[in-house]
Amino acid sequence: xxxxxxxxxxxxxxxxxxxxxxxxxxxxxxxxxxxxxxxxxxxxxxxxxxxxxxxxxxxxxxxxxxxxxxxxxxxxxxxxxxxxxxxxxxxxxxxxxxxxxxxxxxxxxxxxxxxxxxxxxxxxxxxxxxxxxxxxxxxxxxxxxxxxxxxxxxxxxxxxxxxxxxxxxxxxxxxxxxxxxxxxxxxxxxxxxxxxxxxxxxxxxxxxxxxxxxxxxxxxxxxxxxxxxxxxxxxxxxxxxxxxxxxxxxxxxxxxxxxxxxxxxxxxxxxxxxxxxxxxxxxxxxxxxxxxxxxxxxxxxxxxxxxxxxxxxxxxxxxxxxxxxxxxxxxxxxxxxxxxxxxxxxxxxxxxxxxxxxxxxxxxxxxxxxxxxxxxxxxxxxxxxxxxxxxxxxxxxxxxxxxxxxxxxxxxxxxxxxxxxxxxxxxxxxxxxxxxxx
Amino acid sequence: xxxxxxxxxxxxxxxxxxxxxxxxxxxxxxxxxxxxxxxxxxxxxxxxxxxxxxxxxxxxxxxxxxxxxxxxxxxxxxxxxxxxxxxxxxxxxxxxxxxxxxxxxxxxxxxxxxxxxxxxxxxxxxxxxxxxxxxxxxxxxxx
Numbered sequence: 001x002x003x004x005x006x007x008x009x010x011x012x013x014x015x016x017x018x019x020x021x022x023x024x025x026x027x028x029x030x031x032x033x034x035x036x037x038x039x040x041x042x043x044x045x046x047x048x049x050x051x052x053x054x055x056x057x058x059x060x061x062x063x064x065x066x067x068x069x070x071x072x073x074x075x076x077x078x079x080x081x082x083x084x085x086x087x088x089x090x091x092x093x094x095x096x097x098x099x100x101x102x103x104x105x106x107x108x109x110x111x112x113x114x115x116x117x118x119x120x121x122x123x124x125x126x127x128x129x130x131x132x133x134x135x136x137x138x139x140x141x142x143x144x145x146x147x148x149x150x151x152x153x154x155x156x157x158x159x160x161x162x163x164x165x166x167x168x169x170x171x172x173x174x175x176x177x178x179x180x181x182x183x184x185x186x187x188x189x190x191x192x193x194x195x196x197x198x199x200x201x202x203x204x205x206x207x208x209x210x211x212x213x214x215x216x217x218x219x220x221x222x223x224x225x226x227x228x229x230x231x232x233x234x235x236x237x238x239x240x241x242x243x244x245x246x247x248x249x250x251x252x253x254x255x256x257x258x259x260x261x262x263x264x265x266x267x268x269x270x271x272x273x274x275x276x277x278x279x280x281x282x283x284x285x286x287x288x289x290x291x292x293x294x295x296x297x298x299x300x301x302x303x304x305x306x307x308x309x310x311x312x313x314x315x316x317x318x319x320x321x322x323x324x325x326x327x328x329x330x331x332x333x334x335x336x337x338x339x340x341x342x343x344x345x346x347x348x349x350x351x352x353x354x355x356x357x358x359x360x361x362x363x364x365x366x367x368x369x370x371x372x373x374x375x376x377x378x379x380x381x382x383x384x385x386x387x388x389x390x391x392x393x394x395x396x397x398x399x400x401x402x403x404x405x406x407x408x409x410x411x412x413x414x415x416x417x418x419x420x421x422x423x424x425x426x427x428x429x430x431x432x433x434x435x436x437x438x
Numbered sequence: 439x440x441x442x443x444x445x446x447x448x449x450x451x452x453x454x455x456x457x458x459x460x461x462x463x464x465x466x467x468x469x470x471x472x473x474x475x476x477x478x479x480x481x482x483x484x485x486x487x488x489x490x491x492x493x494x495x496x497x498x499x500x501x502x503x504x505x506x507x508x509x510x511x512x513x514x515x516x517x518x519x520x521x522x523x524x525x526x527x528x529x530x531x532x533x534x535x536x537x538x539x540x541x542x543x544x545x546x547x548x549x550x551x552x553x554x555x556x557x558x559x560x561x562x563x564x565x566x567x568x569x570x571x572x573x574x575x576x577x578x579x580x581x
Contacts, residue, residue: 224539313542
C-alpha cells in the first residue's frame, strides 16, 4: 500500500471517529484571563451547537442582577436595539439595527440562516437611532422619540464637540448636533467609507473617539467565519481602523482581529481596548473571544492563527510569516460568548467591586453546547490592565433549561449617574442597572 | 423474443442514476480545481453539485420503485445496486464534509470521498447505469 493510500485510509478513519464524538464544552472559567486553556481543534461534520428559541420577556420578567443591584426597563418595543450611548446632557441614544442581509453562497447558508433566526438574530433592525430623555431624574425616560432615521445598518456612535458620528455598515456619517436636540433631519455628510458589501458577513462597525477627539477608531469585522467566502473579500477587513476626524483619512491601526465588535477608551490611560469575537466550528472551547488593549500596527492572527501561533488549518494558502507576526490578546473571555459590548466603569457607582474595570455584554452564540455568554460581566482592571476573574453582573437572559432565551445583551454604556445601560436585541428593551440602596 | 411491432417497456431509473452520477463526478472535478487553486468558488460548486446529485439520486429511487410497481423489473443487479447505494451514502457524508468552512471542506476528506464516489459511479456507468435488469417479455405476451 502506498503512503498516499495509507494517508487516505487514515483520513477516512478519523472521519468515522469524529462523527462519534459528542463535543460538549467544558468549564468556561478555564479560559478566563491571559492564558486560556486551548484544547486541540476538531473538524466536525456538524459543528457543536445548541439553539435556544427566542421568546422575549413577559411583563414583569427581568434579567437577574448581582446582589446589591436593581434592574429596570427604560425603553421597550424597540426594533433590534444594539448600541446605547449617552450624550453630555444625559439623553440616551439607542441604535436600532441589524444586518443589511446577505445572499446565500452555499447550501449550508440556508440552514445557518434558519438557526440564527430561531435564536432571535433574524429580526429586522429599525435602521434608526431613538432618543430617550429622563426629564425628572428618576431613571425612567419620559421622552422616547426618533432621533435619526433612515440609516443603513448603523452600529457605533460617537459625539465629538458638536459633531455626532454614526457608523453605518458602509460609511461613517457626520451630523451636526446642538445640545438638547431631539431630532436630526437630513442624511448627514460622509466622513469616510467603510468596507461593506458584497456579503458583509460581520456587518457591525464599532466606533469610538480618542480622548482628545482627534481620531476615530472603527471596528471592521471579517467577511466570513474563516475565509470560506474567499480571500479576495477579506481585503481591508478583520481590522481596527484609525480615522482622522478632520480629513477622513483612514489607516489600518491593528489587524487580524476577526470581529472587533466594540471599542472603548480606558479613561485613565487613554488606551484603546476592543472586544473581539473569534472563529467558530473547531470546537466548543475554541477559540476564546477576548478583551484586549489594541497596539498600533499589531496583528492578532485572524485568519491564519489564533491566540498567538495556534495555526488554523482551514486557511489556504497558509502564511507562516503572518503566523509568526501574530500577538496574543490580553484577556480571554471564554469561547463562543459573542461579546458585543464594552464600557469602562466610572468608579464605585454600582458597587465597590466595580470601581475599576470594564463591563462586557455577551450576546451568546449558537456554536456551543452548553451555551456560553448570554450575560453582562465585569472584568476587573489593575493599573489599566484586565486582571483576575470576571464577575457576572446581569444574568438570566437565558432560561435555566437553556431551551429558550428571553433577551440577548448587546451594547453597554454608563449613564450620567454611573448606572449601567444594556441594549437587548431579542427582548427589544433597554435595561438600566443601578445600586439597590440608592 | 420481443415482438417487433409491440411496446417494449423501458426502465425509468437508469437515466436519473446517470444524471445524478454526472453531477457527483463533476463535484470531484471541482474539488480538484479547488485543491489546485484554493479559490473558494470551486468548493462552493462542489457543495451545490453534491446536493443536486443527491436530489437526482432521490428521484432515481422513486423511479426505481415505479419500475418495480409497473412490472418492468426483471431482477435486481446486486453488485450495481450496492455500488450505487454506497456512492449515495458516501455523498451524503460528503454534504456534511463540504459544509465545513474553507480548506478542510475539501482537503483531505472531501476530495477523497469525491474520488471514491467517482470510481464507484464510473463502474456503474460502464455497466449501464442500471441496478436492475429489464423484464424480458414472455413470448406472446402483450404488456
